[in-house]
Amino acid sequence: MMRVRMAARLALRLTMTVAAIVSVRSAPLAAQDRELHWRRMHVEAHLDRDGRLLVKETQVIVFTGDWNGGERTFVWSSPQRFGFDRMVRLDSATGQEIPMKADDLEVVDGYGWGDSRHLRWRSRRAEDPPFNGDERSYRIEFRYTNILLHEGDDFRLDHDFAFTDHAGAVEEYTLKLTLDPVWKAPADFTGEFGPLRLEPWYGFVVNIPLVYAGAGRPAAVVYGADLAQRVGVASGFVAAMLALIAVFFRREAGVGRFASPVSGSVVTDAWLHETVFRHRPEVVGAAWDERTDAAEVTAVLARLEQEGKIKSRVESSKVWVFTTTTLHLELTVDRSKLRDYECALIDGLFFGHRTKVTSDEIREHYRRTGFNPSGKISSPLKSIVERLVPDDPALPAPSAMPTVLLAVAGIASFIASARTREYDLVVGIPGIVGAMILFLGVMLPAARVWRDRVEGAAKATLWFFVPLALMSAALLGVVLTGFQRVGLLSLVGMALIALAITRSVLSMAAWRYGPKRLQLRREMAAARRYFQGELKQPAPRLQDEWLPWLIAFGLARHMDRWFASFGRAGGATVGHHSSGASSWSSSGGGSGVSASSWSGMGGGGGFSGGGSSGMWVAAASSVASGVSKPSSSSGGSSSSGGSSSGGGGGGGW
Structure with missing residues (x-):
């Protein structure tokens, strides 16, 4: 019984193997791999007296499979030019030329261009049986201009007379190259090449020096600058x-652009009071970076808070993981007590002659018109900065x-x-x-x-x-x-x-100001460097009263990082700041501030409700950044070798 089963299995396997072989041999050609190669390729080329290369390329192609026809890709680069003359099919028995129809790929013996470099022609109708080793012969006639290279008084022909981009082999390749008598080639040049076999992806490059013996210059050669x-x-x-x-x-x-920076060793309390704190913080900020933006506006609000002209508090609320803050502002002095740009800024913030306002109310009020607080103070601050360095004519x-x-x-x-x-x-x-x-x-x-x-x-x-x-x-x-x-x-x-x-x-x-303005900015940069370095220390040598100047220097984030790292355990005492009006000089400066410890709170109760200067500065900066005007927007959806000319590709499609 066991032997019977084994014999049955062997018979079944043999039957399946034979069936598979028969099915493969009987499969239509269309289901098998397509194959294409060239039986022969013969090129006749002539270089005329003007330097044009006239080419007749004869291809005998062997098709196997469901090819529609053949194709030829031509390659040239600027300043070379290519010109197509004609294409014919050659009768395989008589060699007689059979005209082909231009711009029609729907009929056999029709050809067309996919683009200016890609020529295709039809050799089989779609409903015809696949090719089975069938030969088709074609001749393509074309020309090149500007292909000769000008080398001093001589010239060079460096041209691929076949094409490297072909997957099938060329069994027999021959080239006959003739020259007009005005062109003199080396003595060993015969112009006859082949027959030889071209393996896939190999072209045939001719590179020879030439001497022009004619009068003047050849017309079809581009001369670059000598x-x-x-x-x-x-x-x-x-x-x-x-x-x-x-x-x-x-x-x-x-003007000193490449001078060394101001040394940090000169930064002392006395130097800071003489160089920085004698000026309003917003003036210092504008002088440091030549800009007036939200940092300067926030510094003005912080200074007015210290002077007792406004009061503020920050309220925060949390929805899920999102925290929102609201800044409450209260004007505590009559507007007549405010000077120059202070009044313009306060009028913009406390709109409608009100004395109390919130950041939400400001945004809602200016929702349609927009509001730019820095524009209220920019021009006056620029004038004050210019007066800081008199007798300093700008370049x-x-x-x-x-x-x-x-x-x-x-x-x-x-x-x-x-x-x-x-x-x-x-x-x-x-x-x-x-x-x-x-x-x-x-x-x-x-x-x-x-x-x-x-x-x-x-x-x-x-x-x-x-x-x-x-x-x-x-x-x-x-x-x-x-x-x-x-x-x-x-x-x-x-x-x-x-x-x-x-x-x-x-x-x-190029620098647009004078050397004194540059030195002023160097000093301000040295002060900022000092403040920035101190904010990396657990117990910085800073004072709460300096908060407006640190804000003007754009150090709000540095202060917030300090508070997060050291504010609760840094050893700095949290003291209450006694707000009072400071006197300011005519140049825009103010009196010095008294010594105090640094808590990161801007004077404790002076900036209440935030817990740290960072929250107050963030809320105030949001107001200082203004309200953007509403605007409309639109969207949308997003060869194994080389030659200086000739070559390209060929095959089927």
Whole structure:
């Protein structure tokens, strides 16, 4: 019984194996892998007296499977030009030419272009049986211009007369290359190549030097700027760049931009009172960074709180994990007691002559019109800062005219070149677009930020000098290598535009004030550095009365971090601040403050309801940031080898 079962199993397996073999052999060709190769490929090419290459390419293709037909991809690069002449099918028996229908891929012997480089033709109707080793012969006639490379007084032909992009082998490849008598090749050049076999992904490159024996210049050869011209453009560009950079550094060094920062050793209590605390905190903030924004407005509110002109408290509520705060403000003095910009700011906050207001009411009141508190104090603060450094004439801003002239001259050079050498734009336009992206996206913003820098200026210049160096290196690479045979006018145009970009960047970075203003800002930066360092200590050498100045220096987050880390156990005593009006000098300064310990509370009860200065500052900063105007917005949805010309691909589809 066991032997019977084993015999049955063997018979079943044998039957299944035979059935599988039969099914594979009887499967239609369409279900099998497609295969394509070339029985022969013969190329006839002629280089005429003007330098045009005229090509007749004959392909004998062997199709197996459900191919629709063949295809050929042509490759060229600027300033080369390609021209298609015609295509015919050759009768396999007689060799007779059979015309093919252009722009029609629905009929057999029709051809069409997928794009300017991709040619296809139909060899089989969709309803016809698949090919089974069938041969089809075709001849394609086309031409190239501007393919010869100009090398000094001589020329070079570097061309792929086949194509590397083919998955099937070419069993027999032959090439016959003839030259017009005006072209002289090396003595060993015969023009006959092959027969040989081309494996998949291999082309056939001919690279030979040529001498032109005709009169004048060949018409179908592009001449780039010669070596002497290219060296001249490069030398002039480098000299002009160095001159612009030298002028920039001399100007900036003259006002002290590259001087060492103010040493931290000079920061004492007496120095702080003389340099910082004699001025209103908002004036100090505006002088430090040349800006008036929410920090200065918050500093004004903190100062008015200390002076007893307003009272405030912060209420917080928590919904799930979200905490919201509301700032309550109360005006405690008559508005006539307020001076200059204080009144303008208070009128904006305490709208409608009210004396009490909340942050929620302010936002609701200005919901439709918007409200910019910093705009109420910006102009007066700017005037006060200027009076801090009298007899300090500002440096004139660099004139824009030289930059405009450089840009206009560069654009004019391109326009003049494009009239006869439009292919230069293929290099010039991408180069200029890339330079403009660097200019607008990196260099110009970095230069604007650097203009306000008063410490570490020398090292920070790298933010715009490195992109300038990259732009210059790319330009010099194009100029000195003769890349794409770009003409002289186009090279000059690119150099002028690069110089215009450089001068614009350096002009943006130039200091706009006098040396005394720079020194004032250095001193303010030293004070801020001192405060920032102390806020990293458990027991900082700070006083609660200094809170408005720390706010003006943009150190609110640093204070909040200090309170979170040390406020409850840092050893600092939480004292109550006795608010009282301070007297202020005509220059916008105020009297010194008395010594006290630092608690991070801004004087304890003076900023009540928050628990730390951070909560009060956060609530006050929200008010100081203003209310944005409502605005509409719109959205949307988002070869194994190489040659200088020729090549491409071929096969089926």
